[in-house]
Amino acid sequence: MAHFDENAKPFSHKWMNERLAVDTLKRVLSTEYWIPKNINFLWAMGMVLAATFGVLLISGIFLLMYYQPNVNLAFDSVNYTIMSEVGYGWLWRHIHGVGASIVFLIIYIHMFTGIYYGSYKRGRELIWLSGMLLFVLFSAEAFSGYMLPWGQMSYWAGMVITNLFSGGGLHADFLVEWIRGDYVPGQAFLNRFFMLHVLLVPLAIIGVIVLHFGTLRIPHVNNQDGEEFDFEEAAEQYKAGNVKESKVIPFNPVFLSKDVFVMGIYFILFFYLVFYHFEFAMDPVNFDPADPLKTPAHIYPEWYFLWSYEILRPFSTNVGLIAFAIAQVIFFTLPFLDRSPNVAPASRRGLFKYWFWALLIDMIVLTFMGKLPPEGAWSTIGLIAALTFMALWIALPIITAKEKKL
Amino acid sequence: MKELKIFGIVAVFTLVLYWGVEPFAHSQMHKHVEGDNFQYSDLKPVAAKGDAAKGEALAAACVGCHSINAKNMPAPMDAVASAQAYGVNPPDLSLAGKMLDDKFFVHFLLNPAEVTKSKHFAMPPSAGSEQDAADIVAYFKSIAPKEATPKEAYEFACGRCHANRYDKWTQIGDVPKTKSNIKTGVDLAALDFKKNLGVYQNKLADYMGKLPPDLSIIIRARNEHFLHTLIENPQSQLPGTAMPRVGLTKEGTEEVMAYLEKTGDPSKEARGQVGPWVLAFFFIFTFLAYGWKKAMWKGHH
Numbered sequence: 001m002a003h004f005d006e007n008a009k010p011f012s013h014k015w016m017n018e019r020l021a022v023d024t025l026k027r028v029l030s031t032e033y034w035i036p037k038n039i040n041f042l043w044a045m046g047m048v049l050a051a052t053f054g055v056l057l058i059s060g061i062f063l064l065m066y067y068q069p070n071v072n073l074a075f076d077s078v079n080y081t082i083m084s085e086v087g088y089g090w091l092w093r094h095i096h097g098v099g100a101s102i103v104f105l106i107i108y109i110h111m112f113t114g115i116y117y118g119s120y121k122r123g124r125e126l127i128w129l130s131g132m133l134l135f136v137l138f139s140a141e142a143f144s145g146y147m148l149p150w151g152q153m154s155y156w157a158g159m160v161i162t163n164l165f166s167g168g169g170l171h172a173d174f175l176v177e178w179i180r181g182d183y184v185p186g187q188a189f190l191n192r193f194f195m196l197h198v199l200l201v202p203l204a205i206i207g208v209i210v211l212h213f214g215t216l217r218i219p220h221v222n223n224q225d226g227e228e229f230d231f232e233e234a235a236e237q238y239k240a241g242n243v244k245e246s247k248v249i250p251f252n253p254v255f256l257s258k259d260v261f262v263m264g265i266y267f268i269l270f271f272y273l274v275f276y277h278f279e280f281a282m283d284p285v286n287f288d289p290a291d292p293l294k295t296p297a298h299i300y301p302e303w304y305f306l307w308s309y310e311i312l313r314p315f316s317t318n319v320g321l322i323a324f325a326i327a328q329v330i331f332f333t334l335p336f337l338d339r340s341p342n343v344a345p346a347s348r349r350g351l352f353k354y355w356f357w358a359l360l361i362d363m364i365v366l367t368f369m370g371k372l373p374p375e376g377a378w379s380t381i382g383l384i385a386a387l388t389f390m391a392l393w394i395a396l397p398i399i400t401a402k403e404k405k406l
Numbered sequence: 407m408k409e410l411k412i413f414g415i416v417a418v419f420t421l422v423l424y425w426g427v428e429p430f431a432h433s434q435m436h437k438h439v440e441g442d443n444f445q446y447s448d449l450k451p452v453a454a455k456g457d458a459a460k461g462e463a464l465a466a467a468c469v470g471c472h473s474i475n476a477k478n479m480p481a482p483m484d485a486v487a488s489a490q491a492y493g494v495n496p497p498d499l500s501l502a503g504k505m506l507d508d509k510f511f512v513h514f515l516l517n518p519a520e521v522t523k524s525k526h527f528a529m530p531p532s533a534g535s536e537q538d539a540a541d542i543v544a545y546f547k548s549i550a551p552k553e554a555t556p557k558e559a560y561e562f563a564c565g566r567c568h569a570n571r572y573d574k575w576t577q578i579g580d581v582p583k584t585k586s587n588i589k590t591g592v593d594l595a596a597l598d599f600k601k602n603l604g605v606y607q608n609k610l611a612d613y614m615g616k617l618p619p620d621l622s623i624i625i626r627a628r629n630e631h632f633l634h635t636l637i638e639n640p641q642s643q644l645p646g647t648a649m650p651r652v653g654l655t656k657e658g659t660e661e662v663m664a665y666l667e668k669t670g671d672p673s674k675e676a677r678g679q680v681g682p683w684v685l686a687f688f689f690i691f692t693f694l695a696y697g698w699k700k701a702m703w704k705g706h707h
Contacts, residue, residue: 037706040409042416079623080572083673090673091680109416243706257695257702264692271688275681279626280428287627288619298435303427364419368426372434 030252034235036223037249043221044262045110050209051263052103052270057202059096062089067148069194071187074150075289094278100142101281102270104304107135115334116356118343119222125335126215132332134212137205139305144197146302150190151286156299158185158193164324168317184292226343298373306370307363313374314383323386330393337396340403348406351399355392362388439642441635444507444656449521452512454537456544464542467532468499476500476549485566485578489606492528493613494566495578501554501562503546505661510653511546515539523641524650528613556668559661563637563652564621567610572622572669578606614648625663625670633666634659 008015016022066086068077082089111131114120120128143161147154162185166176181188220231229247238246249255273280285296301309312324342349346356362385369382442448468474471488473481475498481488485495502511514521515533533539554562560570566577574581586593611617624633635642637659640649654662667674 040412042412076571079626084572090676105420249706254702254706257699261692261695261699264688264695268685268688268692271681271684275677275684280424282626284627284629287623303423306427360419364423364426367423368431371427371431 030256031250032235033251034231034238034248035221035251035255036227036229037247038223038225038227039221040224041258041262042109042113044259045106045113047259048263048266049103049106049110051266052099052106053205053209055270056096056099056103059092059099060198060202062092063096064198069148069190071150071190071290074148074190078149079287091274094274097281098270098273098278100145101302101304102273103138104142106266107138108304111135111331112360114222115359116346117222117224118226118338118345118349120335121338121340121343123219124215124222127212127219128335129332130208130212130215134205134208135331136328137201137208141197141201141205142302142304144193144201146286147185147190147193148197149286150290152288152290152294152296153283153286153299155185155290155292156296157301158189160299161301162189164312164321168321222343224345226345228343300371303367303371306368307366310366310370310382311386311389313370314379314386323390326393327389334396337393338400339397340400341405342403344406350403352403355396355399358388359392362392436632439632439635441631441638444638444654444659446507446510446653449509449513452509452536452540454512454540456540456542456547458541458544458548461541461543461545461548464533464538465499465545468542471496471529473498474500474549476551486602486606486609489609489613494528494610495606496529497562497566499546501550501558503543503548503550504554505550505559505562505655505658506653507655508543508547510651511543512536512539514653515542521653522650523639524648526613527650554658554661556661556665559658560665563654563658563662567614567618567649568621570622570665570669571620573665576603577610578603618649621666621669623670625666630663633663637662 002018004018005014008018013022063078063082066077066082066089068074068081078093082093084090086092114128114131143157147158162176162179165179166172177183180186181192227247231248234246234248238248238250243249283302288296300306308324308327311327312320314320315323338352340349340352346353365381365385366389369378369385372378374382465474469479470482471492473479477500481496481498483491488495506514510521512533515531516536516539517531518529519525519527533542557573557575561575565575569576582595582599584593584595584599586596607617628636632643636644636649637652637654639651640647641651
């Protein structure tokens with residue numbers, strides 16, 4: 001047993017310290033959590049994501065109070081009850097809808113920042129892997145949430161995505177039926193996705209966010225130059241008052257003040273979209289109630305899945321499924337395929353510089369083609385872009401192995 | 407400066423991405439249909455000048471099927487019986503002179519099936535000559551009220567085929583307020599209404615090929631241009647559709663759209679009111695955060 005001061009008043013600073021180590025916690029988690037000084041606003045995306053996740057969680061809880069997970073009631077509970085009858089229901093829904101879409105934009109910026117600056121390399125592999133795990137969980141969360149309003153696109157997207165589990169030529173239809181709990185998406189399917197969306201997946205996300213933060217603690221955050229330095233030495237320098245010479249700053253309050261400023265700008269954009277441009281995040285087709293007898297003219301996923309959808313589409317069923325499966329996991333392997341010894345921004349890294357921009361542009365082209373009807377020239381462009389995607393990943397270990405040490 | 411450059415690059419890629427998946431993709435997925443701005447240019451101009459007094463006598467024939475509530479002339483049959491006779495309930499004609507385009511109305515009376523582009527249109531040709539038709543139109547214009555509410559416009563133009571459940575509107579009228587029997591929990595009046603509606607809808611579905619969709623939230627499912635051109639000429643957007651061309655004027659269409667917006671996008675006004683306050687809050691928040699950042703980073707570079 002530790003020593004307890006008998007005279008300490010309940011809930012006084014000393015009393016709390018003896019029981020919860022609040023001073024130590026504050027030091028370890030904020031005032032002496034050292035962040036490199038040389039980082040730009042792109043490093044604030046982590047906090048922007050955390051804030052957006054919080055907004056999604058809170059708005060989701062409000063929507064949950066009135067949503068009905070029933071195939072006959074779901075559509076109207078979302079589009080009528082929440083939008084018309086619940087005070088400010090429309091605001092919660094628009095926040096949730098816009099948040100679900102914009103969170104992926106920030107995730108992609110966050111990911112490409114990591115790729116550009118080499119933040120997945122040497123010592124930081126687990127940061128990358130836990131981050132990719134979060135990406136997969138967010139994808140599952142977004143997909144299961146998209147089912148819930150039970151609109152036309154919800155229904156048909158559910159049909160198409162679960163069909164993938166038949167494994168094409170394998171004809172594993174039993175697996176598809178097992179997942180759906182029926183031959184087609186129905187009540188059992190909706191119940192399952194409802195549970196996944198509001199409980200299991202968010203719980204897993206919260207857990208992995210904690211893990212993701214934990215993985216940062218020892219290798220520390222990367223910086224704009226990929227520079228490696230002694231954090232402890234720099235911290236001593238900072239604490240001694242040489243704040244100008246030191247390469248680090250405390251997370252709280254110095255870096256936090258920048259995080260909060262970036263979040264302010266982000267929330268201006270976010271709420272502009274919520275009030276004046278929410279329709280970008282809500283596909284019009286999904287405002288038609290689910291109709292199992294009528295296929296929409298074009299079935300496409302939300303914008304953040306389009307690139308991987310387009311890797312599936314231009315090939316024959318089996319080849320497409322294999323390509324799609326590879327696309328889903330290939331980013332996990334990045335720290336191991338990149339064989340260069342350098343942790344540096346792409347601009348200083350020989351051929352990798354071209355690789356980075358080629359990947360980014362290729363994924364944007366795939367995204368465009370994923371939404372367009374697969375006809376004529378677009379099919380061809382889609383096929384070339386999908387092959388380019390594969391080629392880029394095959395080329396990665398080769399071009400990075402040749403890289404000279406900086 | 408460097409951060410602004412990075413921000414610029416992120417912004418450009420984001421906007422290109424947005425352009426590709428929203429405006430560009432949608433322009434490619436839906437063929438553009440040029441509207442006629444409610445001119446009904448395919449119909450010949452009408453030379454005859456209408457005479458309302460002569461029209462009144464001719465319009466007496468209309469009440470064989472239609473009601474004219476503005477003149478206290480009831481319909482000979484109720485909605486359900488009408489649907490059993492004709493497939494659909496004929497509209498009340500009080501608003502016809504206000505809602506319908508004059509030229510369309512004249513040609514419609516002469517040859518309904520051709521003008522509506524609906525082969526099996528229930529109404530037979532109802533005027534002997536262009537002069538007679540012009541007289542009838544003049545009469546309906548003379549009795550039409552100055553103002554129609556959006557709901558009246560909807561009821562006249564769409565409401566006998568399309569329900570609007572978010573406004574509790576059915577093809578046979580508003581859902582009545584009824585009460586269940588306190589001892590049994592059964593609401594017989596509601597069941598009666600449901601049964602009548604069911605009979606009507608079955609007849610309507612036989613007549614149209616399928617039950618026309620509920621329009622509660624159509625304003626969000628289709629864009630404004632689509633709805634305008636669809637109302638103006640259903641065949642232009644949905645070739646082969648059973649929906650007849652109803653011949654609304656531009657103003658009549660705006661009234662119908664106002665109603666659709668009220669039921670499908672009821673928060674529009676509230677968004678306009680709340681939005682500026684929330685944005686103002688975040689502008690001030692960001693301004694203060696910038697000041698805090700300045701203060702915190704002082705002496706760090």
